[in-house]
Amino acid sequence: MSNIIEIKNLRKIYEDGVEVVALDGMDLIIEEGEFLAIVGPSGSGKSTLLNMIGLLDTPTSGEIWLKEKNITKIDPKERARLRNRELGFVFQYHHLLPEFSAVENVMMPLLIAGVDKKEARERSITFLEEMGLGDRLGNRPTQLSGGQNQRVAVARALANHPSIVIGDELTGNLDSKSSDMVYDLLRELNREMNQTFILVTHDMKMAEKTDRILRLVDGRIVCEMLREGDGFVTRDLCELEEDHT
Amino acid sequence: MFELSVAMKHIRVKKRQTILAVGAVGLAVAITIVSRSLMNGSMESFFSIFFELAPHILVTPKEGEEYIYLYKTLMETIWAIPGVIAVSPTLATTATLAYEDNVDNVALQGVISVELNKVTKLGDEYMVAGDLYAIQNGRRVVLGQKIVDKLDVKLGENVRATFPDAKPLTLVVVGIFDTGVAEWDESVFVSLDTARDFMDEGDVISSINIHLEDPYQADAVASEISALGYEAKSWRTMFPDFQEAIDIETFSNNLILILVMVIATFGIANAMNMLVLEKTKEIGMLMAMGANRSSIRRIFLFESGILGLMGGIFGCALGYLVSVYLHSQEYTVTAPTAPQPIVIQFLVDPWDLLAFTLIALVLSVAAGVYPAHNASQLDPVVALRG
Incomplete structure (x- = not known):
């Protein structure tokens, strides 16, 4: 498998009066088709890392490589283009556009990519049907339940066939039934399409369903666990401290 | 998009x-x-x-000449200019009008009443008694209200027009107009022939008033007429403040x-x-x-x-x-x-x-x-x- 993401000595320092080190010289390789969870206490740098990988934020120093291309210092327009083509986002709050129907929301990344409106609609309908929302196409977010909205958001993240899907606490707002449903869906897509999934979560139960768990504390990876059969084995770099979660 | x-x-x-x-x-x-x-x-x-009272363009004689001599040719040329809707020739002079013991100096203007009315609406809008068109038939005159007041004359009565070097005439008052504009109400109108008789002049006029379809064309038309050697002023030149x-x-x-x-x-x-x-x-x-x-x-x-x-x-x-x-x-x-x-x-x-x-x-x-x-x-x- 090839490396889809390579992170080299990545540092992010926020200087807003006080200096806060969000990422402290991180090295990380993510392979294509991985199903990865990032866990850790609040303020450990999980979301910052996700924003870097998601090209929403730029590092203070270090490098990020996407598909063997250094994307650390590309211009904003190219960044936007890569976000559109290579990345799909699902957030804790679905962030659907409230004026638009389910199908219109899913169409949006396709329309941004310049896909023809009719084709975008057809593709979006297919996705929503796969999510079990075939009878909810014309409903607006306010007319859907939390779980349904999150599934629309997942459909939207997947619509453009991105290489990487990023989930930031994507099931954080859902009950366990909806959360399992969304998880199963992602897992299935991961196996079928070989898409890479990177999920930030507080929820260890969720994390344990992935293949690789990274534990972040104070902007560093302190523990890495790999699936082996039904359980996990820890790598040698694991420093088992008490959990601040 | x-x-x-x-x-x-x-x-x-x-x-x-x-x-x-x-x-x-x-x-x-x-x-x-x-x-x-x-x-x-x-x-x-x-x-x-x-x-209604002012022309769009006023044409006066060539420099150094007292009258417009070949006015019929000039009027034909003017009529041929697109946008011209009225052309009114005038022969103007000063006269002393007398009625019984009352005497007044007036601006006497010989006109063609139909044409004058096209340029000024005098006959249609401002007559308070009588008829502007009646001046075309012989020794007749219409008077401005101010003159009527001074002379204390009535419609149908005779006034006498005299002036040094002029041929005295007796004129019948056939109309009275009131424009509210002093300059106008101190004028009297007669036919072109009557004016020529009075002044003892040939077939000449002293000015031409022109009305256009579009007043804003006045400058262009005026310069076209000026090119013929006549003095032609647009309303813009005549009334710059306006x-x-x-x-x-x-x-x-x-x-x-x-x-x-x-x-x-x-x-x-x-x-x-x-x-x-x-x-x-x-x-x-x-x-x-x-x-x-x-x-x-x-x-x-x-x-x-x-x-x-x-x-x-x-x-x-x-x-x-x-x-x-x-x-x-x-x-x-x-x-x-x-x-x-x-x-x-x-x-x-x-x-x-x-x-x-x-x-x-x-x-x-x-x-x-x-x-x-x-x-x-x-x-x-x-x-x-x-």
Whole structure:
């Protein structure tokens, strides 16, 4: 498998009066088709890392490589283009556009990519049907339940066939039934399409369903666990401290 | 063009905001259209009243000559100029009029009454007694009201016209006019033949008054006649203050109207600002989905532009209907110098409809620039946090 993401000595320092080190010289390789969870206490740098990988934020120093291309210092327009083509986002709050129907929301990344409106609609309908929302196409977010909205958001993240899907606490707002449903869906897509999934979560139960768990504390990876059969084995770099979660 | 569909969606779904923004711009445009139509109408009335007594162009003899000698040829040439609708020759002199013991010096003008009436409306609008056309038949005269007052003469009585070097004539008073303009009311009119007899002159005239279809063509036509060697003055040259007054009035009026529209577009700026604040998270999400900064900017520029255009079209329709209604009401005002009440006209210039729709569009887009820029400069990470 090839490396889809390579992170080299990545540092992010926020200087807003006080200096806060969000990422402290991180090295990380993510392979294509991985199903990865990032866990850790609040303020450990999980979301910052996700924003870097998601090209929403730029590092203070270090490098990020996407598909063997250094994307650390590309211009904003190219960044936007890569976000559109290579990345799909699902957030804790679905962030659907409230004026638009389910199908219109899913169409949006396709329309941004310049896909023809009719084709975008057809593709979006297919996705929503796969999510079990075939009878909810014309409903607006306010007319859907939390779980349904999150599934629309997942459909939207997947619509453009991105290489990487990023989930930031994507099931954080859902009950366990909806959360399992969304998880199963992602897992299935991961196996079928070989898409890479990177999920930030507080929820260890969720994390344990992935293949690789990274534990972040104070902007560093302190523990890495790999699936082996039904359980996990820890790598040698694991420093088992008490959990601040 | 997803930017347009996002903008249209906002406009369609946020009805209250749309109605307020479109309403504000529309009202301003409507006020502008009505005000401009009143301006156009007043100008039209003003022009027609003003030029009831004043020619658009006055032609006088060549330099060094006392009279226009070959006036028939000249008049034919003038008639051939496109846009000329009336040509009235005049032979003017000074005369002393006497009635019983009363004597007055007057401006005596020999005219062709039909032509004079085309240029001045004197025969149609200002006669208080008798008939202007009656002067064509022999030794007859119409008098201005001021002269009638001085001489204390009545219709049908004889007055005597004399002057050094002139042939004394007895003239029958066949008409009296009252224009309210002193200069005019101290004139008397006779036929061209009567004037020539009195002055003992041949077939000559001293000036030609011209009326045009479009008064604004006066300068061009005047210079065409000047090229023939005659002295030709347009109303602009004769009454320079008149044009200046119109220009100042028009300018100040337009300035106020543009300001009204600028104020109205603040409504759009405000609506856009609110929208950007309200939509912060969604802007962040659009950015995460790959919308770049110029796309985000475009969404809000489109939106303000469309609101402005809608306001413009709505305002034009409203303004047009109100103008047409007010015009149909035929409101009148009375003026001391006008013999009849003046009907207030509301005349909509079709160009105004186009121009002010475009102005509303441009101003609204300008109003959207700052909020659109703010939206485009949002940091997606911060925006998503809300």
